[in-house]
Amino acid sequence: MKLSNKTLSQLPKGVVVPTYDRSHLKIKIVHLGFGAFHRAHQAVFADILASEHKSDWGYCEVNLIGGEKQIEDLKQQDFLFSVCEMSYDDWSTRVVGVAKEALHADIDGIDKILAVMTRPEIAIVSMTVTEKGYCYLPATASIDTDNKLIKHDIENPTKPKTLPGVIVEALRLRKEKGLKPFTVMSCDNMPENGHVTRNVVLALAKLRDANLANWIDQNVTFPSTMVDRIVPAVTPETMDKIQKQLGGIEDPAGVAGEPFKQWVIEDKFVNGRPEWQKAGAELVDDVLPYEEMKLRMLNGSHSFLAYLGYLAGYLHIDECMQDPNYVKAARHLMLQEQATTLRVQGVDLQAYADSLIERYRNTGLKHRTWQIAMDGTLKLPQRMLDSIRFHLANNTPFDCLALGVAGWMRYVSGTDDACKAIEVSDPSADKIKQLVATSKDNEDRVTALLSLTHVFGEDLPKNQFFIDKVTKAYLSLRDLGAKQTVQQLAKNF
Numbered sequence: 001m002k003l004s005n006k007t008l009s010q011l012p013k014g015v016v017v018p019t020y021d022r023s024h025l026k027i028k029i030v031h032l033g034f035g036a037f038h039r040a041h042q043a044v045f046a047d048i049l050a051s052e053h054k055s056d057w058g059y060c061e062v063n064l065i066g067g068e069k070q071i072e073d074l075k076q077q078d079f080l081f082s083v084c085e086m087s088y089d090d091w092s093t094r095v096v097g098v099a100k101e102a103l104h105a106d107i108d109g110i111d112k113i114l115a116v117m118t119r120p121e122i123a124i125v126s127m128t129v130t131e132k133g134y135c136y137l138p139a140t141a142s143i144d145t146d147n148k149l150i151k152h153d154i155e156n157p158t159k160p161k162t163l164p165g166v167i168v169e170a171l172r173l174r175k176e177k178g179l180k181p182f183t184v185m186s187c188d189n190m191p192e193n194g195h196v197t198r199n200v201v202l203a204l205a206k207l208r209d210a211n212l213a214n215w216i217d218q219n220v221t222f223p224s225t226m227v228d229r230i231v232p233a234v235t236p237e238t239m240d241k242i243q244k245q246l247g248g249i250e251d252p253a254g255v256a257g258e259p260f261k262q263w264v265i266e267d268k269f270v271n272g273r274p275e276w277q278k279a280g281a282e283l284v285d286d287v288l289p290y291e292e293m294k295l296r297m298l299n300g301s302h303s304f305l306a307y308l309g310y311l312a313g314y315l316h317i318d319e320c321m322q323d324p325n326y327v328k329a330a331r332h333l334m335l336q337e338q339a340t341t342l343r344v345q346g347v348d349l350q351a352y353a354d355s356l357i358e359r360y361r362n363t364g365l366k367h368r369t370w371q372i373a374m375d376g377t378l379k380l381p382q383r384m385l386d387s388i389r390f391h392l393a394n395n396t397p398f399d400c401l402a403l404g405v406a407g408w409m410r411y412v413s414g415t416d417d418a419c420k421a422i423e424v425s426d427p428s429a430d431k432i433k434q435l436v437a438t439s440k441d442n443e444d445r446v447t448a449l450l451s452l453t454h455v456f457g458e459d460l461p462k463n464q465f466f467i468d469k470v471t472k473a474y475l476s477l478r479d480l481g482a483k484q485t486v487q488q489l490a491k492n493f
């Protein structure tokens with residue numbers, strides 16, 4: 001039996017279910033990217049508001065690329081899905097009821113999605129589509145006009161496939177109909193996610209119609225957000241545990257994440273917003289310092305552990321935390337090499353680092369190092385390279401960061417320390433493969449990978465001090481393996 005309105009009453013007592021009248025919810029937010037993270041984060045905030053604060057903000061959930069099954073599942077279960085919190089062996093579950101409609105571009109057609117986005121009552125279009133979804137070049141933070149799908153959208157603007165293309169077309173239709181625009185809110189892990197979204201949307205609009213671009217520029221806001229909650233990809237084991245939580249009822253759209261959640265939002269909305277602060281979100285004037293803190297301390301250390309951990313055979317983050325040298329190195333990276341580069345004020349960064357280490361230790365999470373390691377070319381700039389630039393400018397040490405970059409290079413070279421092949425998943429995988437195949441496994445490999453200027457910019461590949469540091473770390477990984485290299489480094493801390 002599956003989760004649905006009918007089966008809600010059969011759930012075990014401890015499961016939190018919607019106690020509010022779902023028919024009173026109005027679809028005022030279209031969310032693009034009905035992935036694991038959105039379900040356990042923004043949807044939970046909305047659910048808390050509906051159940052505890054009489055909010056009527058409901059969602060239309062959309063997937064543009066991938067995730068067909070998730071949308072089909074949601075439709076079949078009256079748009080209900082469960083979110084479990086896993087703290088070591090202790091689990092708790094809530095059934096979220098704020099979704100009212102679900103669409104997929106390939107199943108329902110893009111016209112239906114655009115029709116929802118141009119309903120007058122839509123106030124916000126939010127998104128969690130991973131870094132790839134923005135079709136941008138991290139080194140310039142602007143649109144990648146060589147991207148095949150962007151090329152498609154330039155040629156077929158009324159039948160867009162990409163996130164920027166869909167937003168531009170929906171806004172054009174709203175302008176044409178004389179409707180108010182909506183606010184565009186990114187909830188992806190990127191620095192200045194609001195600025196990136198604005199840049200790609202405006203760049204694509206400009207290529208189409210200068211007047212439209214001007215109207216968007218004048219009328220639409222793109223608040224940046226800092227989002228935090230670790231929500232690993234669902235595995236068959238997680239699915240079984242979710243079913244157990246639901247007393248045997250199946251929920252293929254269910255997800256499980258850690259208990260912690262945080263959301264800092266730049267408060268600039270053109271057409272109203274839910275009272276997220278009542279559910280614990282922070283509405284601020286400038287989200288950038290928080291974003292930077294999270295990207296460098298959390299995501300930066302996550303990537304470090306992912307590359308060095310995967311090479312050493314640690315499949316999950318909590319396994320890395322059982323190795324005292326990895327803990328030492330991660331803490332050093334957070335406090336000595338990332339915290340020192342930050343602008344955020346009034347936050348106890350020592351306590352923040354401690355809380356991160358504690359969260360990583362959660363053995364209930366099973367967060368795969370492989371999952372965190374993917375799409376490295378889009379992640380390295382904001383997670384490690386910006387801090388490295390800070391240290392180069394200030395003449396301060398960055399040994400852990402250099403090892404993190406070398407770890408990525410070793411990882412994308414394609415074999416772990418036990419000589420097992422690595423399945424490298426990255427939008428630049430073809431180029432990386434070619435660079436690896438045509439370089440020797442020594443300093444030559446470092447030089448070859450540094451030629452990816454969309455990752456390393458023009459400056460770092462010319463900085464001999466940086467090259468030497470990364471090369472030394474790379475050669476140590478090649479000769480000693482990750483565990484021993486981390487151990488040697490941790491001896492100094």
Ligand SMILES: NC(=O)c1ccc[n+]([C@@H]2O[C@H](COP(=O)([O-])OP(=O)(O)OC[C@H]3O[C@@H](n4cnc5c(N)ncnc54)[C@H](O)[C@@H]3O)[C@@H](O)[C@H]2O)c1
Binds near residue numbers: 034037
């Ligand atoms: N999972 C986490 O712990 C976590 C924490 C903080 C932030 N985030 C952010 O959320 C994002 C999504 O994470 P998730 O766990 O939901 O991943 P997921 O794999 O479960 O979902 C990815 C979503 O992105 C969509 N998507 C993928 N490629 C796309 C493309 N090219 N164009 C449009 N849509 C595309 C898919 O349809 C799917 O809905 C992350 O990349 C990150 O930026 C995740």
